Amino acid sequence: MRDKSPAGRFPAPAAGRAPPAPAERPVLTTLVRLRQDTAKPMYQQLEEQLRALIEDGTLTAGTTLPAERPFAEAMGISRTTVQRCYDALRRQRFLSAHGRLGFIVEAGRTRLSPGMDRLKGFTEEMREIGRVPSSEIIERVVVYDRSIASIFGQPSTAPFLKLVRIRRGDGIPLSREVAWYDLGVVPEMAEADLSGSVYAFLGSHGAALVRCRQTIEAATPDAAECAVFGFTEPLPCLLIKRCSYARDDRMVEYVEGLFRGDAYAYRLDLRA
Template identity: 85%
Template structure:
């Protein structure tokens, strides 16, 4: 079987020409193959819908055992990168290209997904008015100040990408308590005279807990990005504090820096 039959499609490089397995390292061959195939899928080199070959011919083309390819495929299937296609091999799942949003300006999840060509959707898990001493201190407000606590699962093309826990100052935007927040909260704020104009944001590495693994469909904890953001209106009043856990296998934030 030639390399051409193992390729991702006309005009695309053959998968076997992109894989480089090393025999002079302690890392198992199946793990090397898994990491390289996952990277090729995430950066779009191997596109969603591509049919990968069956285990035996792929193993022969790579010069490895069938067990090596089998273990690699099984792992990628459990992580939802591949779907079984019978004796014809495996198909690369759609929507697994790693998202690379820019961080050049303040924008909400809905706008970000639209810019990336994804269809945004939201599932509200929790919505209630609360008083929280520690959150109030972040806003510089009295401990009795009311906040809207909003827990949402944010999806792109139907895939859960983040679990967000957000608090909003109801003394600044009382309409949030009963408003329709199924779409963009940022658009809602703008329509009620509290458009957000700047934010302070940090990004940390984080490990998802059992509940978050269930949201993302992880069979085991995988690295995630924890993004904490404090957002302000034009009068420099803090309106929002949000902690969003983003799946690390789908996100790679991009920064454009100038000298």
């Protein structure tokens, strides 16, 4: 521990020497690299790089981005290029406009990185990473579908509950999920309140899910899905397909969830 002066303060710096200045965050122009040797437009390069800096936490919530004109001059690009980039990020809710303050990084836009170490539903997943989960049911119907029945290994006359939901974390739409549930296992699902966690409901009715088979593949959202996510143009997404089973090894759920790739990344912990 450093000695203190009689007044109880740390010793003053020696004459002629200023105290060390706090470390400064690198300016934005040092974090962005635009290339001339590519067909990708400058505004798109800038948009992708700024979005990545927001998602990885380099540009934190509340950060004010440089005004369009000085930023453009510092980068050696046109002001129109910066305008198009900022406007695109605003439409995607990465930035918000605050009058004379310019554009400010929105809260809750870092990329989500939930683990894939065990079976869990969206509600539990969001709570684990500190987000407030919510769901909006946009379609709910009992169906008799030959192709879905074949996935479950059931006869074509078997009834299934089809549930289409928009899943949100902190109010931000993260996925559009289409799920089917075998009503032969839990017939109460047909009329139950499913606005909360479906997995919790299944568990409380003796059909807790204990294992699943899951695949993840790249996908491009259609026009309706772009509207859900607020995309002005299709952006890469993750399509997750999952078959989930109860303890008696009976398949209870088949779900296809489209997760926005600009805000969602799964984390895998692998050991030898």
